[in-house]
Amino acid sequence: NAGVTQTPKFQVLKTGQSMTLQCAQDMNHNSMYWYRQDPGMGLRLIYYSASEGTTDKGEVPNGYNVSRLNKREFSLRLESAAPSQTSVYFCASSESFWREHYEQYFGPGTRLTVT
């Protein structure tokens, strides 16, 4: 039982390049999330998927797209990377978007640098 896994762990991109961050969970959770963490800023929600087949914007969605591939997998895509997207990206999942199952469990993070 690995929990939430993310690939890659580290990535360096040049401005304008694209890439996809992968996330998978094996806890049979319905809801999945993508956050970014910047120094001194805490975590901010980029996109989330309340259930398979749905996605919604969070607090800072600009420059990103997501795909909920199936119940297990939720990917984050940067179409044209910018230095402002240098950050640590965390994927999380929770059993349910609804009452009484709100705890989110986080992956190990992906450290992305855009030069």
Place this chain on the structure above:
Amino acid sequence: AQKVTQAQTEISVVEKEDVTLDCVYETRDTTYYLFWYKQPPSGELVFLIRRNSFDEQNEISGRYSWNFQKSTSSFNFTITASQVVDSAVYFCALMTDRGSTLGRLYFGRGTQLTVWP
């Protein structure tokens, strides 16, 4: 708007000291949920506790305890007899029951706790 304030950016203590991490939240919703997460130097985020707005009972788990006070909109976290392994960044977070923001976690900026041997 939902907001979480962790006014303490960094705290340093010596092992075995007690330490309290402060968390103040803002929300207009009557139903909400408060969380604490720990981020050790390895980087992952570890869930510690969830508290519902309608349950003001304090909670104790080993050396950890949480004091929830709706009157002051605070959800403080105390570590008793701190240990070096407690060194981490601790985040307080808020989730509300409102439709448009349902399920979203709003994080504070975190408190870096360093416990010296």
